[in-house]
Amino acid sequence: MATKKLGKQTVKFDHPPVIIATATTVGPKEGEGPLSSYFDTILSDDLYGEKSWELAESKMLRETVKTAVQKANKNITDMEYMLSGDLLNQLMSASFAARDLGIPFFGLYGACSTMTESLSLGAMLIDGGYATHLVAVTSSHFSSAERQFRFPLELGNQRPLTAQWTVTGAGAAILASYGQGPRITHVTTGKVIDLGIKDANNMGAAMAPAASDTITMHFQDTGFTPESYDLIVTGDLGAIGKEITEEMVYDQGYNITKVYEDCGLMIFDNKAQDTHAGGSGCGCSASVFCGYIYKQMLEKKLNRVLLISTGALLSTTSAQQGQTIPGIAHAVTITNHI
């Protein structure tokens, strides 16, 4: 029986898994942003010594896992599962990294929501007694994402102001059944929500209804309120999606404004860096969480965080067929004190 279930979409862990270490790798542009000092590795060249951006992204993901495992004082062979995905077709980054690392692998696809999908399932695998240590990791890469989803960079297309900038970054978290660190206590799994947005250059608006739905469900299922949290942070809605989410959650009776931020707005200085509506991509919430937020939690500057990575399930095939962009968001509660 679902003894760990709260309400319709949330689980509460009996033995909340510990995030014993994290690691991050980001690209040059992210390294020039306001969170620069929180990343482990900042690339000077986004090709990272590889022949293609896709291989560079896979290397980022692989090396980030290695760094995280090292920071946790563990070996790669201690990792019982790797839960991972990225934005590329057939999870090219994650699949190739998993091959090189040799860790039993569950490939996940939730677009930019993949970091909380991996943390959600990872936490269930630890609390459920299936693993003592595992790694949850995702990545994205501006250049590989642009040519897959929009236009080859060589075309030099102009980007509308609603467009978001896919983060070149990877974030890995080592989850364990015991040890020191912030713990994952609750997981609220999202539904796919689609209010009809078709513009691949306005992903924030496509994802906001899913974020709002999951945040509201989380409050309803758990009885928590915005006051329960030091920080409520969405994955990568950017300026436009963040505003829509605030309003939609407010309409459901919760005012999150005081504690609400968005990773896509945190990672870049939008004015100085010309990133339009903000950052996006699996690597956005992954690197902001595994870098900035995790370290703020270790320093007790943040004690209770609700992380909601948000994904736009955009496919070039569906777009070419005139279909809309469904969105999804998964929420995870991370806390210093249980």
Add this chain to the structure above:
Amino acid sequence: MATKKLGKQTVKFDHPPVIIATATTVGPKEGEGPLSSYFDTILSDDLYGEKSWELAESKMLRETVKTAVQKANKNITDMEYMLSGDLLNQLMSASFAARDLGIPFFGLYGACSTMTESLSLGAMLIDGGYATHLVAVTSSHFSSAERQFRFPLELGNQRPLTAQWTVTGAGAAILASYGQGPRITHVTTGKVIDLGIKDANNMGAAMAPAASDTITMHFQDTGFTPESYDLIVTGDLGAIGKEITEEMVYDQGYNITKVYEDCGLMIFDNKAQDTHAGGSGCGCSASVFCGYIYKQMLEKKLNRVLLISTGALLSTTSAQQGQTIPGIAHAVTITNHI
């Protein structure tokens, strides 16, 4: 702690989840094959009344879930999670089906291994106490897969004899924490294995090393032998991959020949239907398991089955960059008697 772990890659459930119902939908060609009488719905036209094959595939997946839920005497709202994926970029079939069904959704990508990925994680979610009922479902569609991975059908390309025929089919299994039906007792999660195959028309050979690795690990972790099973069945290795797997597993000290079959060889009459090396696709092991095998288990003609869906993590991007095709396979033990 990993109290439910056996050896390196296997878990054994404390409360083995029950598969209380399954459902299948297949295309016209599959409906003419030897397993015809085991499928719930056989389409007369693989467009299924939709404007595109991709939308038809999504409808297959959605309707198969509805049929399975109905056969389980449950409502869609009783399903606490939908674990699903398909072969299409960004899981177009699964994402759109999840949107229409409104079930909290974990998107999975394991190529043709997705059925056992969804059964593996689904079983962990049930046994772990996170859900009472959920649905594990995958699909593939010959026409949508061909144009995404190889050539537009309109080109009329010839297919080499090593090529496999992507099954047009969907299979859904309802997992529950209690009830009547075969139970999932063990899960062995695969590693990504790559022995250097680059030919997208020889997927069986690309996947065989992963299948062999997972089957061998399963025996080593559990202490089971080929004699422990009435049937050991791989996902869709086809004629070539099946032979390689038999040999590779034999080299590891296990002779599986007497009980070993492959879903890709079972679903078509290869000689009469001209399907070359056999069937493939997420829908292959999904429809053969949820159709033929599940019903054989209900009738006690099979009592203990090891299902190993096998995936070739082929991406057009990686292929165009001269990369090899990594493979993965996950094994699930399903039994009538615990």
